[in-house]
Amino acid sequence: MKRIALPAFLRVRRARVAFLHDVAMAAISFPLALYLRLGESTGYIAADYLWEGTALFALCAAIAFSTVPMYRGIWRYASLNDLVAITKAVTLAILLFVPLLFLLTRLELVPRSVPVIQWFLVIAMLGGPRFLYRVMKDRHFENVLAKQARRRVPVLLVGAADEAELFIREQQRDAGAPYIAVGIIDEKGGRVGREIHGVPVLGTVDALDGLLEKRRWRGEPPERLILTRERMDGATVRRLLEIGEAHGLSLSRLPKLSELKSGLERERSAIRPIAVEDLLGRPQTPLDRAAMRALVAGRRVLVTGAGGTIGSELVRQIVAFGPAEIVLLDASEYQLYLIDLEIRERALDLKRTAILGDIRDRGRIDDVMLRFRPQLVFHAAALKHVPMVEDNPLEGLLTNVVGSRIVADACRKAGVDCMVQISTDKVVNPSNVMGATKRLAEAYIQALDPVSRAAGETRYVVVRFGNVLGSTGSVVPLFQRQLAAGGPLTVTHPEVTRYFMTVREAVELVLQASVVGTEDSEAAGRIFVLDMGDPVKVVDLARQMIHLAGLEPDRDIRIEFTGLRPGEKLYEELLHDQESRLPTRAPGMTLAAPRAGDLTALSESLDRLETLARGRRRRAALDHLTALVPEYEPDPGTLARADASAALSDGGTAGGATDGLDPAGPIADNAPTTRVAE
Structure with missing residues (x-):
């Protein structure tokens, strides 16, 4: 049997509900109009007559309401346009009803004023609920009857x-x-x-x-x-x-x-x-802001790398949750000055201290931790620019590995409740020094966490995510500068893809992960991997940024491919094959099972790595890093520069080389080495 097609407006569920409501109101209006006109005298009108008149007007109303386009509007946004449509529909219903009722009853029992009363009644009974719903939603009467103006x-x-x-x-x-x-x-x-x-x-x-x-x-x-x-x-x-x-x-x-x-x-x-953020954004992840506030409010908080992209946004969001005190630590005087000035202007009453210090200085960090006794520490300090760290690998080792270890150990000594380590997607199968050093920092935190928790001491949380839009050294500011200069936009390879996230969203999820890491025992020692959405081709991003500037790619602005840089991969990964996904109660992130070795053995290996790095033994330090992180595949160019530096050092000209070898010679070959992942 062929189905009868409904009118277009009745195919929307809420429109059907509104239509039934209106027909019901119209039906009620007939006996109500009679009562308002006759009062108690309505008793002389037969019940059959009332039912017939009610049914007839309901039918006329249904026809009129389905003819006039009055169900395209949304009650939430009821306005004068809807009132005009209702008036037209009710008028049509009355004009249909009166002649039909005259043919059936000659209007002998109906006073002539009843249709007029009914007209006002139906308009009120249809328009009233709509505007009442609108007022309830808006909580004010302003602009309820706004009407359309001229076209622009x-x-x-x-x-x-x-x-x-x-x-x-x-x-x-x-x-x-x-x-x-x-x-x-x-x-x-x-x-x-x-x-x-x-x-x-x-x-x-x-x-x-x-x-x-x-x-x-x-x-x-x-x-x-x-x-x-x-x-x-x-x-x-x-x-x-x-x-x-x-x-x-x-x-x-x-x-x-x-x-x-x-x-x-x-x-x-x-x-x-x-903006470019709009092209790469994702729907808002539901956040437990009440829990985030409870984590921070009234507590002493320290942020390392407080002047950097992630660190400064962490400071802003932490300050908004009302900590008792905030300590800002950074090695850059200028960046520290800027964030300290901003917080001073934003939160005059907040107790804060700006500490100029290097996380590689164990004495300085121990002193800061013991003096301020923070309850929460967010460790965002790091060297993260891949080509820069590739050219200066010992600096990357000292900051990203040794510095992170110093901060983690100092937190435990000072009785910090929770330390949050900021990591990167470049730790997965790293092809550069930056990724390998951050992976080693992850491994130390993961090995330290269960030991510390078992002793009722500091909890450690690792949060991993990809590229942050607009951060120093990232591709977006580079493209913006190149656009301002008239191009070309430089992309290393046509197939390079990256994960992107706005700094605001990254920090929100860092705070959310911190809540889960401190409250959920099941998440103990896990890595929180933020949901980065789908990876984006960098060349597509370049083309879209050219479009946003009102220009045409390859016509107004050229895109130039320069070749992969040392240590650069075509694509990044968020999870290693050996890191199984685990469920978490927090939306917007995944838990990864840790890959860590024994804390004692790893500490001995890191002691050796620190000695190599501080002794400026570049090739020996890179070899030891490769042994500790077996999935790390050093770039041949990086190793070649290390060998050249070693040759210069042996020839007595190490002063002209970056990260040159110490003439004291290598550490004994039988020194212990512990791999962090197999």
Whole structure:
């Protein structure tokens, strides 16, 4: 049997509920209008007559309501447009009802004023719930009856939620507003076929290309796509950018929702261009902010590398949670000055101390820990620029391995409750010194954690993630400088891919991992691997940044491939084959089982590594690092430079070489070595 197709508006579940509500209200209106007109005298009207009139008007209302487009609107955004549609529908229902009732009853029992009373009643019974729901959601009456103004620059909104409604309302209220929405694209598709203040929800992102090709617009076609949500999936934004470019539409975004809610003024209503963060972002991960606040509030916190990209954002977010005291530690005087100045201006009453010190200085770090007795330590200090560490491997060893060990040991001595070690995706099958040194730091923390926990001492948490957008030495600032200079944009290889994350999101998840690491015994000693989404081709990122600048790749700005640098891989990994995934109660991250050796044996091996590094024995230190991290494959160029440095040292000219060998000679070959992973 062939199914009867429902009207388009009835295919939306909420529209069906609203339709049934309205028909029910219309049915109730007939006996109610009679009662309001006749009062207690309604007793002379037969019950059959009341039922017949009620059923007849319900039928007329159903026909009228399905004819007038009054179910495209969303109750959450009820406005004057919806009231106009209701008035039209009720008027049509009355005009159908009165003649039909006259044919059936000659209107002998119905006073002539009843249809007029009923008209007012139905409008109130249909419009009242809508506007009451709107007021309950908004918690104020302002702008409930905002109406549409004159057309300006036509735009197509992406996202059918609060931000879109607020933008449409403000643009309709202001006669001089610069934009007018001609349509809405719904990411989820649940509101397709409906309206917000008369603006239709046309389709989904997947259908956008076809809509722009085939749709005939009532007025001018859209000239711009506007993202309405503050956070949107990066893949979706990249797709929208491609579609916009194909149809000659620029891509922009709205101001933040907080700005929209406070009322758009002319200078603040200007839409913003999208940034590279929008292209790579992901939907907001649900965060347990109450637990994060409970972790930090009222406690003494120390952040190493406090002036760096990750460290400074950690400081900002920690300060927002109200610690009792914060200690900022950094080896860079200028970076430390900047973050200290910022916190002083932001939180005048917060007790804080700026410590200029190097994590490689064991005496300095022990003194700081014992003097300030922090309860939480976030260890973000590191050398992380791959080519720089490749050229200066001993500095990488001393900072990333020896320095991390010094901080971890000092935390235990000072009775710190929890230390959080910031790690990197480059530790997985490392091909560079930076990755291998950070892997060795992970291994020491993992070996130390169970021993310390068993003694009721410091807990250790390791958090691993990929590239942070905008961090010093990262690709995005490099591309921005090259764009400003007119190009070319340099990419090492056409197939290079990387994981990217905004610094804000990375730090939020670091704090979330810290909560789980301190509260959940099942997560003890595990590595928290942040969800980085899908890897992005660096060359695609370069092309998209050129598009964002309003230019054409390979025409206005050239992309140049320079070849892989020493220690650079085509792609990064977040988990090693031997690191099994484990469940965690925290969204946005995965737990990885640790790969660590015996703490005593590893400590002896690290003692030897520190002696080699401080003694400037570059080749011997690299060989020992390779033995400790067997999956590390040193770059031949790095080893060749180490050998050249050794030759210069043997010839008495070590002073001109970076990280040259100490003339004292190598450590005995029978010194103990413990591998951290097999």
